[in-house]
Structure formats: structure tokens, C-alpha cells
Amino acid sequence: MAPVELRLNGLCKRFRDVVAVHDASLVIRGGEVLALLGENGAGKSTLMRLAYGMVRPDAGHIEIDARRVRFDAPRDAVAAGIGMVFQQFSLIDTLSVRENLALAWPRAPWWLGRDARRPGALDAHLARLVPGVDPRARTGDLAVGVRQQIEIAKVLLREARCVILDEPTAVLTPAEAGALHARVRALARDGFAVVLITHKTADVRACADRVAVMRAGRVVGEAPAADAADARIVEWMVGVAPAPAAARPARAADTPVRLSVRGLCAGPVRDVALDVHAGEIVAVAGVSGSGQVALAEALTGLRPLDAGQVTLDGQALRAPGRPARPVAALAAIPADPRRTAIAPSRSLAVNLALKRLAVQPWRVRRAALEEQARAPIARFDVRPPDPRRPAGTLSGGNLQKLVIARELQGDPTAVVACYPTMGLDVVATAQVRDAMLTLAANGCAVLWFGEDLDDLLAHAHRIVVMFDGRLVADLDAHTATPQQVGVWMSGHAIAPDPLRQAA
Amino acid sequence: MAAADALLTGLPVSTLRGATPLLFVLLGECLTQRAGRINLGVEGQMLVGAAAGYGVTALSGSPALGLAAGAAAGALLSTVFAVLTVAVDADPFASGLAVWMLGFGVSAFAGTALVGLRIDGWMPWAGGITPTIALALALVPVCGFGLLHTRTGLRWRAVGESPEHARAAGVTPWHYIVAGVLVGGVLSGLGGAALSVDYTRTWAEGMTAGRGLVAVGLVIVARWNPWLALPAALLFGLAEALSLRLQAADSAVSAHLLHTLPYLASLGVFAITCARLRRRPGGGAPAALGALLAR
Ligand SMILES: Nc1ncnc2c1ncn2[C@@H]1O[C@H](COP(=O)(O)OP(=O)(O)OP(=O)(O)O)[C@@H](O)[C@H]1O
Ligand SMILES: [Mg+2]
Numbered sequence: 001m002a003p004v005e006l007r008l009n010g011l012c013k014r015f016r017d018v019v020a021v022h023d024a025s026l027v028i029r030g031g032e033v034l035a036l037l038g039e040n041g042a043g044k045s046t047l048m049r050l051a052y053g054m055v056r057p058d059a060g061h062i063e064i065d066a067r068r069v070r071f072d073a074p075r076d077a078v079a080a081g082i083g084m085v086f087q088q089f090s091l092i093d094t095l096s097v098r099e100n101l102a103l104a105w106p107r108a109p110w111w112l113g114r115d116a117r118r119p120g121a122l123d124a125h126l127a128r129l130v131p132g133v134d135p136r137a138r139t140g141d142l143a144v145g146v147r148q149q150i151e152i153a154k155v156l157l158r159e160a161r162c163v164i165l166d167e168p169t170a171v172l173t174p175a176e177a178g179a180l181h182a183r184v185r186a187l188a189r190d191g192f193a194v195v196l197i198t199h200k201t202a203d204v205r206a207c208a209d210r211v212a213v214m215r216a217g218r219v220v221g222e223a224p225a226a227d228a229a230d231a232r233i234v235e236w237m238v239g240v241a242p243a244p245a246a247a248r249p250a251r252a253a254d255t256p257v258r259l260s261v262r263g264l265c266a267g268p269v270r271d272v273a274l275d276v277h278a279g280e281i282v283a284v285a286g287v288s289g290s291g292q293v294a295l296a297e298a299l300t301g302l303r304p305l306d307a308g309q310v311t312l313d314g315q316a317l318r319a320p321g322r323p324a325r326p327v328a329a330l331a332a333i334p335a336d337p338r339r340t341a342i343a344p345s346r347s348l349a350v351n352l353a354l355k356r357l358a359v360q361p362w363r364v365r366r367a368a369l370e371e372q373a374r375a376p377i378a379r380f381d382v383r384p385p386d387p388r389r390p391a392g393t394l395s396g397g398n399l400q401k402l403v404i405a406r407e408l409q410g411d412p413t414a415v416v417a418c419y420p421t422m423g424l425d426v427v428a429t430a431q432v433r434d435a436m437l438t439l440a441a442n443g444c445a446v447l448w449f450g451e452d453l454d455d456l457l458a459h460a461h462r463i464v465v466m467f468d469g470r471l472v473a474d475l476d477a478h479t480a481t482p483q484q485v486g487v488w489m490s491g492h493a494i495a496p497d498p499l500r501q502a503a
Numbered sequence: 504m505a506a507a508d509a510l511l512t513g514l515p516v517s518t519l520r521g522a523t524p525l526l527f528v529l530l531g532e533c534l535t536q537r538a539g540r541i542n543l544g545v546e547g548q549m550l551v552g553a554a555a556g557y558g559v560t561a562l563s564g565s566p567a568l569g570l571a572a573g574a575a576a577g578a579l580l581s582t583v584f585a586v587l588t589v590a591v592d593a594d595p596f597a598s599g600l601a602v603w604m605l606g607f608g609v610s611a612f613a614g615t616a617l618v619g620l621r622i623d624g625w626m627p628w629a630g631g632i633t634p635t636i637a638l639a640l641a642l643v644p645v646c647g648f649g650l651l652h653t654r655t656g657l658r659w660r661a662v663g664e665s666p667e668h669a670r671a672a673g674v675t676p677w678h679y680i681v682a683g684v685l686v687g688g689v690l691s692g693l694g695g696a697a698l699s700v701d702y703t704r705t706w707a708e709g710m711t712a713g714r715g716l717v718a719v720g721l722v723i724v725a726r727w728n729p730w731l732a733l734p735a736a737l738l739f740g741l742a743e744a745l746s747l748r749l750q751a752a753d754s755a756v757s758a759h760l761l762h763t764l765p766y767l768a769s770l771g772v773f774a775i776t777c778a779r780l781r782r783r784p785g786g787g788a789p790a791a792l793g794a795l796l797a798r
Contacts, residue, residue, distance in 0.1 A: 054671065075673040090671040092664045094790060095657075102654070103661050104672045110654050158673075 003030025003191045004065060004081060004161040011050050011060035013043075015393065018384055020046040022217035023060070028162060033184055033194045035204045035225065038214035039238050039425040040397030041383045044197045045087055047214065048164045052084040053077035078106070083160030085151040087167050087197075087396045087423070088338055093140025097150055098122050100139055104154045122157075129153040143289040145176045152183065162193040167396065169203050170423045173288050173451045181206040199397075199425050201230040213237055238427050248281065248459045249441035255279050258445035259299075259317075259414045264308035266298035267291075270469040272308070276414065276445040281436070283460035283477065284449045287489050291469035292449050293335050296418040299447070300332035301325070302340055312414055326355050331407035335418040335449075341403045344392025348382065349373040351391045352406045376405035380431060396423045401432075408435055415439060418449040433459065453482045467491040510748050516631035517747070521765075522740025524549075524698040526639045528718040529725065529732040530646050531690025536722055537650060538683025539663040539676075539791035543599025544584050546715030547606020548577040548688050549695035554610040554617065556696025557706040561620035569622075569700045570635070570693060577692015578685055580606050585684040589677050607709065617706045624704045635701040642690075646729035659683065663789030691715060717769050724769075724776045727789060735772070742768035 006028040013021040021043040028034055028051075038044050049055045051062065053071030062069050064080055071077045074084075091100050102108045102116035112118055115136060123135050130149040139147060148168060155163050165184070169177045184207045187194050196203060204211055208225040213236040221236045255278040264272040268291040276282045286292045297303035299310060299317075301324025310318040312330060326332070334340045342351050349369040353360065360369075373387035380401040382394070391402060400423050408415070415436060421429040437459065440446045450456045456463055457477050465473040465488040473488040528545055535542050542548075552573035560569030580602060587598040625633045650656040659679050661669040666676035698714070699706050717739065725731035746764035749756065 052671075073673075073675060074671050075675065078673045084671075086671065090668040092661055092668050094664050095661065099657055103657055103669070103674070106673070108654050108657075111652065112654055112657060113652055116657065154672075 007063040035208035042214040081161040083155030084164040098135040283456035286466035331412035333417040349387035380405040517744035521743040522736040526736035527694030531687035535687035544602025547603040548691040550610035552692030552695025553699035557699040573696025578688040581688025
């Protein structure tokens, strides 16, 4: 395979009044991993969508191996050997894994057979790249990590020479991210050009050869990864050195229980019992697919309970058969906000008001909603800060900020946050984390589902570990080590249930 | 005993004959919806198909030519829907109603010239099967295998699930949406022609009597699956055959009420299916159909 050279020359793209990409130039070379960084809304996804033909540039052009090309649709980019894994994925949930691959395979025979089972090459390809996955499984039922591997398998199936990955590690646990890094390195070794969009300097350290940084639609800097120190990259991205992380608030002893979970069963979650006290931050850890997301869904009302009950300050919150209404006192930050927490075609103002519909006057005035939206938008720096824009046009990180801004406004007495900093840049991450710490300091109960153990151990008071749908450990975060937690997460530690023991 | 005999002899063939026009339309609408559009205009497309089919058969004396003309007329009318919903991006429900009214008007106007014409239709083969019935039955596996076993079918379904994701996979969604609407036009036109040329062998204004809309509902019963379109259509055909026989047998029930029997039966199965879908959401509905409602 001849190494490819993809040149983006002076690309511009505006969406009505918003300039997403402005005169951006970038060279992407075969055999090299290019890390593309930049703050939320900098234009990283849009630039790569231009390179993949998803959107057409207003100005500028693209060259492949010194030949000028024009992409009218992804079909053309695919034919030119470019493949992309989107921030929000592009697998079709209702089709099987095999059908998703067949859909993307240019050499798929016309006759595929039931569930695309005739071309044996698909199963062989899957077995090589995503071992252990059932080719007949409905894609929507699979864990995020697996879905991502399938996305990559799909891109490779198309014989792409240039692979673009848009924030692939945002949803992965450190172990899964490690596997991804290894795969990315292997691709570069085989001559592929890889673009990795990310907010994590760990990704840069683990697998990048070169870094490029975007800001306000332009590529503002490029350097070999070895020369770019973490602090320097961050400064490039956001223009300031990041503030040091805040310390976890001290916790008064003997505060009352706020959020109480008893005997909760819901889908993969089995018999979970948990108390979160006022002012306490409890972290939930687990390898992906251990049932954490399902537990968060059950607590936030996205998943019906099979048994058990949840109370908030002594009031019933969730129970089997009980309708799941949004509760003002509970801030719920779900794992997949684009799918479950926003109305994409409605404005930012309407989306911010969704939880307070019951207290709106009978005749809702748009101007009033827009006025109310200004404070939360400013607080979490949602960009562009125009309350009238449809929420669906926000960049991945800004959408996450919007949901957090809505949920944390008012005075919630409890927070259930599932991967709250997913896709956020360093500044926004610090902001969200500080907001949660402040809430806890003021007596709020915080339940924080996260993927980064160091982060969880540094900020939580207590860390509970899920394995196979059960809570298997309940540790003091001040003294627990990542190794200790890791052992529990892997399910190797065999010990009596600490919760039972305490009771 | 004799009454029961009169009710039951030849019932399977009568059922098939009654089911055939609906089966065409049902298959067509199933394919249209699988590409992500709901076309309420099928009723109008059936009507122009019925009028064109009857007229051409009467003029040429060939029922085969009549069926072809019906298919062409249905396809022609469905291009209106395709242009409205794909090129102009108009609301699919309003566009469907517009096409329905257009088809009703055009067929009523052209139909005045058809009154008094006579056609002979096909002599049934042994067992009462006509070429129309055979064609409809043959289309079930064609659509079933085509949609579920081929690359074209896979892309077709992908577009119905998510045009955006299908585009990312290198498919051009509007090709499939237009194809879906046109195939629906051809099949509903055929269904209309089958009704006037082969089943009733008459022309009457508004003769489809809501069969097109029944098809739109029965697509849900058939779970958007061409194979299941067959039992769904047969159910309607059976109810219709029974209602006709009960009327002929001078039953005590009013003929007007008996006329509603096939529609009542369809409504019943429809309600049961929907109640079951409530418990198991999704149930095969192409996801892009939901997006149409959410606009
Ligand atoms: N379809 C669209 N319509 C309107 N504006 C858009 C659209 N897509 C992107 N934008 C705007 O373009 C800008 C850049 O967005 P983009 O998604 O490229 O950012 P990003 O760098 O990927 O950010 P993040 O890290 O948050 O994913 C944002 O301000 C966004 O609101
Ligand atoms: Mg992005």
C-alpha cells in the first residue's frame, strides 16, 4: 500500500452566521498518527467532516497525492480511500453487526442472503478485528466500546488508507483506550494515515507522532508530538494555563442520607443497595458493560425498575411501575445526552427550560425563555451563546455543557452524573468538576459515574465498584489505590459483599 | 347444512381474489415505508390505476395491457409525491393527502368516459386462479428476498432507518427514497388495475373504497415485512369474501353493516398489533418514520 498524503488547503465552512472552519490547512500523511486538538467548538469535527465529504467547503480545496479532488458526498471520499468514525457514531442501531459491515463494504455481492450471512469474508474480518462479538447481534444492544471497534472494523473493511477517528477515547475506559492506542499504532506502522481528534493529552502521549491544534476554526499550531509538552498544548488550545484542580470538599461526619437505593434490579443491574449522604461524592467505577450505565439510567428514570426502590430525602423517587417524571431536585446527566436529554430541533432556550415546564406561565413567552437561558449559557460557556439556535447544531462538547447547565441550575439536592466530562475540553472539564464539588460542599449528594480512576479517586469521598451488574466493593476514596480498585473492577477479588458485611 | 355449504365452497379462491388488489398495494406501501416515507396518496394512485387499467382493457381488449397501464398511471401519480417530499421537502402527510385528492379527481373525470364500456377480463385458470393472482403471489418472494437478502435491500432499509448514517456509509439516500415512492406507485397502480380489470370487472367512481388506506394501516400489522404482507392481505380478503357471501345468503344483518366486515377485521388486528407493539416498542418500524413525525 502506497502511503497516502492528504492535503487540506485553506478550507472554509460557515453555517449561516457561525464560522465553523476558517482558512484551515492541514497535511495528513501515511504512516503517521496526527492528533487534532482544540477547545469545544473549535471546528475539529467540521474540518474532518469536510475531508470526508459530509459537508462541502465554501472555499479551499483538498488534494490527495498532489491531485486535486472534489468530494460531493462521503461516497466520493470513500472511493478515494478515506474513512471516518464519527463522534456520534454512524452505525445503524436496528441492523445487525454483519449488516452494518455489509452496508459499508464496496465489494459486497448483490446477493447477501438472510442477515448478510453469505459473504464469509465479513465474519472473518469481524473475528480478526472484534473478536468475541456476535455478528448477528443488534448493533444498538452492544456496549459503546464494542460499537466503536465495529466502527473501526467498518472503516478498515473499505480499504481506507486514511482513517479519521473523532474523539474515540471519550467513552472508553483506560483499558479500552489502551487497546485502541495499540490498534492505532499498528495502523500507522502498516502505512495508514490516522487522524485522532481528542481532548486527552494521554492519547497524544500514547500514540501521536504529530499534534495540530485548532482554535476558532483555524489550525493555529503544529508540532511533532515529542516536542509538545502537555502544558504547551493546553495553552495553544485555550490560550491560558489551566487552573490546578480543586481539592475535594471536606465532609462533615454524620450527615443525613439523601439518595437511597434499595434492592434495585433493572435490566443488567442486580440487587444494588447504596446510600449517598448529604455533602458526599460517591464515585461508581467498573469496566464497560458492568451495568453502570443501566444503573444510572434507572436512577435518572430512563430505564424502568424491575424491583427495588429509590428515595430522595425520604420521598419515593423511582419504583417499579412508577412514571418517571423529571424531578427538579435531582440533576440527571445521562451518558448519551444527544439521544436522551435534548430536543435537537428546538432552541437552546427551550432545551434549558425543559425541566421547568410545570412552573412556566400558561402562555409561554419566547423572549422570557431566552432571557432565562442567558445565565446558564454564560455559566458553562456554551458556544455560540445564542439562545435561539437549535440545540442539534452545537458541537459535541457544547451540547454536553448545555445539558449540564440545565441540570445543575436551581438547587438540586442530588446529582446523578454519568460521564459528565465526556467530550469536554480541559477548561470545561475543570468547570464542570468544580460545579459538582461546590454543590457537594453545599450539602448536595453526588453520584458520579466515571471512566478515569485517577480523577474519581482524587475527587470522590467514597468509590463503589460494579461488576456484572452488582456492587462488589465500597471503598474509602482517600485511601484506595487505583490498583486496588482495578482488581475489584476485573471481578478477580473474591470477598464477601462489603455492604452486607456492614449491615 | 346447505347454507353452510354455500358459505364455504370456493372460499379459498374468493379469499385470494379479494386479497389480490390489496396485496399489491400493501407490498408497495411496505417498500415505500421501508425507505422512510409514508404515502397516504396510495388511495389516489389505486384509483388512477383502476381507471387507466379499465379504460385500456376496454379499448385494447387486452387485460395485460390494462394492468401495465394501471401500473404506469400509479407510477406517474406517485412522482408528484416524490417531487413534493424529496425535492421540495414538503410534509409527507399533507403531500399524501394532496396526491389522494388529485388521484380521486383525475380518475373521476376520466372515469365518466368509461361508464358503459364492457370488458371480458381473463378466463380463470383451473382452480379459479387468474394471472393477476399469480403475479401478486409471485411478488411476495420477490419483495421479501429483495428487501431482506440483497445489497440493494440492505441499503434501502438503511435509508429508512437513518438517511444521515446511510449517507455516511456511502449511500445516496434520495435515490432510494424516490425508488421507494415509485415502486409504491407502480404496485398501487397495479393493485387498482387488478381491482377493476380482474376482480370487479367494472368501473365505479371511488371504487377502491379505502383499500389504499387499509394498506397503510396493515403495513404495521405486517411489521414492514413483505412476507407478512401475505397473511395480512389474506385476512382482509377472507373477511370480504365472507361478507359478500353472507349478503348473498340473505342474512338478517344489514348489507351495509356486512360491507364493513373486512374493515372491522383489519381494525381489530391492527389494534391487537399496536397493543403488542406498545409492550415491545420498535417492532420493526423504520426509525426515519418516527423522525417524520418529530419534525
Ligand atoms: N450543522 C451545523 N449547523 C450550524 N452550526 C454548526 C453545525 N455543525 C457545526 N456547527 C458549529 O460549528 C462550530 C464548530 O463545531 P465542531 O463540531 O466542528 O466543533 P468541535 O471542534 O468538534 O468541538 P467539540 O470538541 O465540542 O466536538 C460550532 O460552533 C458549532 O456550533
Ligand atoms: Mg467534535
